[in-house]
Amino acid sequence: MHKRIWWIVLPTVLTVLAFQFYWLVATYRDQRKTFLSQAKDALQFTYDQSFMESMVVLQMMKTNSSQKAIDSAVTDVLEDDEITFSSTIMGADSIKDSRTTVASRESMQPFLSSILSASPELRPDTQKLTNAYKKQLAARGIDVGFKLSYVNKPAHIDSTGFYVSMPLSLAMKDNQLYVRFSGTENYLLKKMSGPMIISLVLLLIVAGCIWVLWRIIIRQKALETMRSDFISNITHELKTPVAILSTINESLLTYNGMDDKVKTERYLRLSKDELNKLQAHIEEILTLSKMENGMPLAESNKVLLPELLNIVQQRFNHLPGVTITTRLDAEEVTIHTHQESLLTVLNSLVDNAIKYADKTEKRVALRVKQQEGNYLFSVEDNGIGINKEHLPFIFDKFYRVPQGNLHDVKGYGLGLSHVKELVSKLGGSIKVSSTPGSGSLFTFSIPGA
Structure with a gap:
């Protein structure tokens, strides 16, 4: 039976683990792709913005009016989402039929980079780019370390790990702006939390x-x-x-x-x-x-505890080698309960104690004491005891401590189950403690009224 169980459990576990592994790997790849895409977009935006700012500064140093017009046009690129080219930008006042061309900022960025990169003196400083790039990454929720530098491709680019790069111009594709990231794995793992x-x-x-x-x-x-x-x-x-x-x-x-x-x-x-x-x-x-099936007990009546204990004692004391001792520690010796059910519980517990005592002299101690409005009954014997692993099931119906096909002790395994049902009907609870070789102690409490 155990082998059949493992043939079911193992494929199930392996399938679940394989699915989880595939899902996490796919999620990691998606996160990595998204990270690199956002990092490259941020780099392109940072470079274009810094490049145009550098050009504006240089153009402001010139006095030619036409150059000032260019300066004004480029500055508009930094502030507006669209770029407007007008025929008046070069001061051509004699042209009566002026025309205006409008283009989006995103579509003009490659064009501006290609034209402006032809002037090496306009190349932004790496420290300035680093600070600006850090802000752009933060705006996109990316918090990782990085190192930004200008390199020549392919001789000076390490293509391992996490990096992004972009050409400085269409005409100079071998000149690259290169960013290598550090701590990216921890960042991606946090994103995958x-x-x-x-x-x-x-x-x-x-x-x-x-x-x-x-x-x-x-x-x-x-x-x-x-x-x-x-x-x-x-x-x-x-x-x-x-x-x-x-x-x-x-x-x-x-x-x-x-x-x-x-x-x-x-x-x-x-x-x-x-x-x-x-x-x-x-x-x-x-x-x-x-x-x-829910059959109720008969109506409760007054029960004299000394008389009840005496009935139990007299029933078993005549058996050879059996000694029944009783003790009553209660100020009120009258209890309001169902006498027949209580008597059945006590008789069953004492009978079990005698059955499972392998000693020549079988001793059973029956005690009753009053405790916070309840009556606590205990039946203790010097029998063979019960192993710990069987105690949780001792009150289950049909349960007997496994002994194979032996019949040393007669019974169906219903006695203690019946006892528990009766105690529950009386409004109480029962528990057991035992030491193998020393005996067992059954304790149950029921309300006194």
Whole structure:
């Protein structure tokens, strides 16, 4: 069964991991592409703006009016989204039919760069470009380190890592403005924090689902084992009285047992005892079934605790090697509850304690004390105890501590389940603690009124 489970779990986990890996890699590539695109746009904008500013400064140093007109036109480029070329820009006043041409700033940037780059003295200073570029990156939400420089392509460009470059002009493509970035991986990982968190959450959800599924499967396997033990035990328990009754009937009918009145009476009493045991088991199963279907208890009544403890003690003290001790620590010895149910709980716990005691002298201590308006009952024995891994399931229906096909202790695994149901009906709760080899302690509390 475990192998079948792993054949389901492993492909599922590997598929989820592969999908998450593919998704994160694709997201990383998209983020890298977006980063480089934004960085290059910012570099182009910074260079064009700085170049034109440098040209404006040089043109202002000239006195020619036509040059001043050019200066004015270029300055407009820095301030407006459109560039206007007019026939009056060169002072041609004699031309009557003047014409105006309008172009967008973006479409003119390559044109301006190509023309203005022909003057090396107009090349912007790298420090000035660095400061301006840093502002443009910040405006786009990019916070990474970088180094900006002028290089010759391809001899002086390192093409590894994260970088962007642009030619200074169409005529001088080998002259490049080059920017190499540092710390870009951390920046991209921060940008991917959302997808990474989502991926982690999905992985945790899948892992949690697999863990829950695994627990359910293990639990189902345990239930199968318990059902197998239950069927084996109930078959044994039912076959025993049937076999005894069959033998008795055969003795009475075949071997003239009816002629011996003493023997007949002894056999009939033995038959009655076996029938009573069988009926008790059947009633226990039926009562548990009715309680699970919501059957209410009878009306509560006043119960004298000393009398109740005495009934339990007298029932078991006559058994060989069994000693039942009782102790009552309560100011109020009368409790308002359902007597038959409480008596059934105590009898079942004491009966279990005796059954699972492998010592010659079997001691069971039954104590009752009053605590904050409730009554706390405890049943402690010196039996074989219960291993820790079985304690969480000890009150489950049909559960018995696994012993294979052994029948050292009779029962169907319904006793403690029945006890828990009754305690719940009485408005209380029950718990158990145990040390293997030393015994067990069952404690339950119920309201006093």
